[in-house]
Amino acid sequence: MIIDLPRTSISEINKRLVQSRKDFGVITLGRVLTLVIDATDADVEDAITTANVASREHPCRIIVIAPHDGDEGTLDAELRVGGDAGASEVVVLRPSRVQAEHGDTLVMPLLLPDVPIVAWWPAAVPTDPGASSIGRMASRRITDSKGEADPVAVLRHLAEHYQAGDTDLAWTRVTRWRALLAAALEQVADQRVTKARLHGDTGSPSILLLGAWLQGTLGCEFEATYADDVRGLQSIVLETPSGDIGIARPDGHNATLTQPGQPEHTIALPARTLGDCLAEELRRLDDDPVYGEALRRWAGADSASVSIA
Template sequence: MIIDMPDTTTNAVNKRLVNLRDEGGAIALGRVLTLVILTDEDSLEDAVEAANSASREHPCRIVVVAPTATRGSAGLDAQIRVGGDAGASEVVVLRPSGTLREHTDTLVMPLLLPDAPIVAWWPGQAPENPAGDLVGRMAHRRITDAVACTGTREVLDRLGEHHEPGDTDLAWTRITVWRGLIAAALDQPPYEPVTSVLVEGAADHPSVDLLAAWLGRQLRCPATVARVDGVEGITRVELVRRGGSIELSRPDGRTATLTEPGKPVRHLAMPLRTLQECLSEELRRLDPDEVFGEVLTKGLAGVSG
């Protein structure tokens, strides 16, 4: 069910949500957090779809702020989505115009669930300083996505400069499987030190830099990236050791091949992670990701290429 509320206020929206629950039980209780999505009209539906999917694992209230292009008088159009139109959650879409565009914090405050954590997500261009953003200041976790930004390495450097505990980025979440497979391979004999690391992938993909930074920092060795045009995500990782290199290759974005000296070649299903999978993973934890913080603020400086 979709309820349009043109020229309204957030207090009126909140009262309508309460009435829906009291009258028909349309909105279930038991939400574990409030997810605030700060986006634009072009990215709104994709972001809501990903959040709806994640809400099946993490029941939450989703509040979307998508300012309109109108800069005239202050106004607010809202929309409530419940039931089948909101997955396992309730979705409130706010479209402020005029001067209300600059007051996102006061817009969302009446809609925040009491005594529940707040997560802010920017599915598009990341703010200069997520923790300094009006909504970011209220949030326990702040999720950006450097993949969706222009100038991805510059975005990572800027996020590192302003990093605060609670910040994370979906470019980091996209390498969870890579990190797990590499760690498992290194946990098997022979236990030789890695002397250098090479990470190959799409020229403009920030996950390439983050994986190289993580490996270089964890293994205390030089880390280099090789940038390739016409591919998606990370395509190959090589860990050089005296007795032979470990290589994990995924050229097609679907199946990975793990090659280790003296062992049979292994083929592993490893499709590119979806936005829904990454968002759902980040909503599983509300404590600061200290490893990501160290990689972002200290590890990237050691990556060459």
């Protein structure tokens, strides 16, 4: 059920939320968080669909801020409940861009009481998420540098302004790669890694973050290469005295694992959907210091030893 509220106010939205619970049996019991989405310059329907997928694992109230370019004093809204809201209730706010600059004022009366607040920017990553109007309210701030025109510059800004609670979905996309590498390295007699070689899509922030993590964890050199016709991370090779450890995923679905002295193994490693990545980040509402360390390491002096071709 979608309820349109043109030229409305926050107080009227709250009244309709209460009424919808009575009319449609929507309850807030079991809601574990409030997810606030700044959908500026993003595809609003894609963002809502992704949040609805994640909400089936993490029931929540979803508040979407989707600015319009019209009358500065006009606030339109819509409520989505039932089948149009996944396991949540969705409030879509359509303020003017001037009103959207004060997103905290718009959102505050709509927050669920006594649950954490998570902020997500599916596009238009702010220079300093923790200092933004909705970022100041949130205990977790989720950005996505992958879709930015200059993801390298975005990562540098995120590193400069990093605060506990920040994370980026470019990091989340390589969670399974990190787990596979750690498991494979444990089976090698001499675990010293001299060089890590990564290959993937041009400008991939995931490759930069993963390389910085490997560099910091293993104390090795890091070489990144790119190709315009590749989608996502395609391969990783760790050079060790015992031989190379490699993971290659040329088709984006199945990976081949090679280890010294062992036959090749085929592993299911499909590219992760945006909903999967968002759901993973909503599982933990504390800080992710490993991400913070990888981000700062890449952006800091240690990144001088990174070779990018």
